[in-house]
Structures are given as structure tokens and as C-alpha cells.
Amino acid sequence: MTHPDIHFELRGEQQEVAVIRLTRAAKRNALNDGLILALRNLFDTMPASVRAAVIDGDGPHFCAGLDLSELQERDAGQGLHHSRMWHAALERVQYGPVPVVAALHGAVVGGGLELASACHIRVADASTFYALPEGSRGIFVGGGGAVRIPKLIGAARMADMMLTGRVYNAQDGERVGLAQYLVPEGQAFDKALELAVRVAQNAPLTNYALMHALPRIAEQPADQGFFTEAMMAAIAQSAPEAKARLADFLEGRAAKVRKED
Ligand code: 1HE
Numbered sequence: 001m002t003h004p005d006i007h008f009e010l011r012g013e014q015q016e017v018a019v020i021r022l023t024r025a026a027k028r029n030a031l032n033d034g035l036i037l038a039l040r041n042l043f044d045t046m047p048a049s050v051r052a053a054v055i056d057g058d059g060p061h062f063c064a065g066l067d068l069s070e071l072q073e074r075d076a077g078q079g080l081h082h083s084r085m086w087h088a089a090l091e092r093v094q095y096g097p098v099p100v101v102a103a104l105h106g107a108v109v110g111g112g113l114e115l116a117s118a119c120h121i122r123v124a125d126a127s128t129f130y131a132l133p134e135g136s137r138g139i140f141v142g143g144g145g146a147v148r149i150p151k152l153i154g155a156a157r158m159a160d161m162m163l164t165g166r167v168y169n170a171q172d173g174e175r176v177g178l179a180q181y182l183v184p185e186g187q188a189f190d191k192a193l194e195l196a197v198r199v200a201q202n203a204p205l206t207n208y209a210l211m212h213a214l215p216r217i218a219e220q221p222a223d224q225g226f227f228t229e230a231m232m233a234a235i236a237q238s239a240p241e242a243k244a245r246l247a248d249f250l251e252g253r254a255a256k257v258r259k260e261d
Helices: 033-044 076-094 111-118 145-153 155-164 170-176 188-200 204-219 222-238 240-250
Strands: 006-011 017-022 052-057 100-104 107-109 121-125 129-131 181-183
Touching (some): 017 188, 033 076, 052 188, 100 111, 107 111, 181 188, 204 240
Parallel strands (some): 100 121, 107 129
16 A cells, blocks of 8 residues: 555554655655655555554655656656655545644655645754755745745745745744744654544544635635634534533543643
8 A cells, every 4th residue: 555665554542643755865755756646655554453654764864855767868748747646645645534744854845845834733843954956956845835834934935935045943943833843853754643643533524624624714714714614513513522522521531731840
């Protein structure tokens, strides 16, 4: 089901978390066509037990982006289809079966940042750095970055990264919104797995709403957004699982909200 440069395993007590690891460390996990197609296939064929996923990368870097050795021979038409292939694959990450947590370290650059930005949660360790070297390579983003990255950091910051080659370090990356979590070096995977296990405990319909309804609502005019929100709220709360969870709280069986230590 997978690819020689992807490690796939199930973790958690009920095999509820899929771990997807890029294992092409010798090439800094650069994404060639085979890897992109394999990622898409993986999300299309996710086992039914899976409720959340973690993506990380072997070796010193999360991902060096597009495999530049494959780029040289393409004409315009092939380039168009290549970009659309990335779009289809990363669309399956963002709008696939389960929420995805990216565990980031080292280089998160070019297509690596595009992959990370298709995930729902990004956890970065202190070694992480972010860049969009497309600007200096004479090309443009093609893996959905022009759509997703401005939603995280704004179009002005993205343009600056591409125009000037600016590299964000881990702290600044978290500050501007490239990652939601910043952890000490070497701890991104453990934190990402912990979060994925937590995410996997949510009612599946709640996770579905957060993946599929929330980003669409955020794009809608307010009037339509309020209406879509009401529809999604009604569907979620009518599920038997929601009723059971509410009863658990009202009868003192569910955890209260507590502030973090
Ligand atoms: C690669 C790639 C790659 C490394 N394609 N082979 N991305 C970039 O422009 C980033 C290019 N890479 C780098 O800047 C650096 O490699 C890193 C900062 C990521 C890592 O540096 P370092 O010193 O740890 O490794 P290295 O020695 O540069 O690379 C090790 C090997 O990986 C080396 O090959 P070798 O045969 O000489 O050992 C590198 O050539 C190879 N390698 N990165 C191919 N990207 C959908 S559109 C998306 C558009 C983009 O993503 S453009 C941005 C591409």
C-alpha cells in the first residue's frame, strides 16, 4: 500500500493514529512524483480504525520540498499537470478522512511547507526553519502554497519570504502562525503523537466538521457562514455520540475544562 520512501504504521490503543513518515533522508525527504502519488494513495486508502494521523520526516529535516532533479525536463503543459497532481494529493491531506498533525524539524521549505500547510495542526521543534526558495530558484509555488500559506501568515509575509528569501526560525515561525506548537528540539514527534491521540478521541462528526465545514465557513460571506454553521451544529448535536457525551458531562462522568499547568 505504501512506497519505499514512506513508512506507515498504526499507533494508539485502538490503532487509531496513523503515523506517516517520509524516509528519504539522504535527499532530505525531497518529494518526487512517486512520493506525491503515494501520499495521495495513502489518504485514499486509510484503514477504517484510523481517527487521526501524524506526518513527519526521517533524518535532520522534515522536507526539502519538490525534488528539483525532476523539474528540469518539464514543459509548460507538463508543469501545469504536475502542479495539479500536487493539488490533488494535498487536497486529500487537508480534506481527507482524518485530521493530520505535522511534526516539523529542520528544513520545512518549498513544497515541504506546502505539505505542512495542508495539515491541520503543526508542531515544530526548536530546530525548525521555514523558507520558500522558489523565489530564488526562478519558479513559483505549485503545491497549493499560494492558497494555504497566506491563510496562515498573510499574503504580505509570504510575498516577503519569496521576494527576499527570508528564512523564519522556529520561534518566529510560531509567532507568525506557521506552527501552533513550539517544543524543544527532538520532541516534535512525541508532541504530535500526543495531540493526535487526543484528537482521535473526539466524536468523528466533530472532527469532520472541523476539517470540512470550518474552512469553508471561514471563506463564506458572514450571512452564509452563520447559516452553514447552524446546519453543521444541528447535524453534529443530533448524533447519538453527542448525546452520550453531553449526558456524561451532566451526570459528572466527563472531564471538566482545566487550565494547563
Ligand atoms: C535535494 C533537494 C531537493 C536536497 N531536490 N534533491 N527546495 C529547495 O530549494 C531546497 C533545496 N535544499 C536545500 O536547501 C538543502 O538541501 C536543505 C536546507 C534542505 C538541507 O541541507 P543539507 O546541507 O542538510 O543537505 P544537502 O547536502 O544540501 O542535501 C543532501 C542531498 O539531498 C543532496 O544530494 P547528494 O546526491 O549531493 O547527496 C541534495 O542535492 C539533495 N537534495 N534538497 C532534490 N529539493 C509543488 S512546487 C514546490 C516547489 C518547491 O518545493 S521549490 C523548493 C525546493
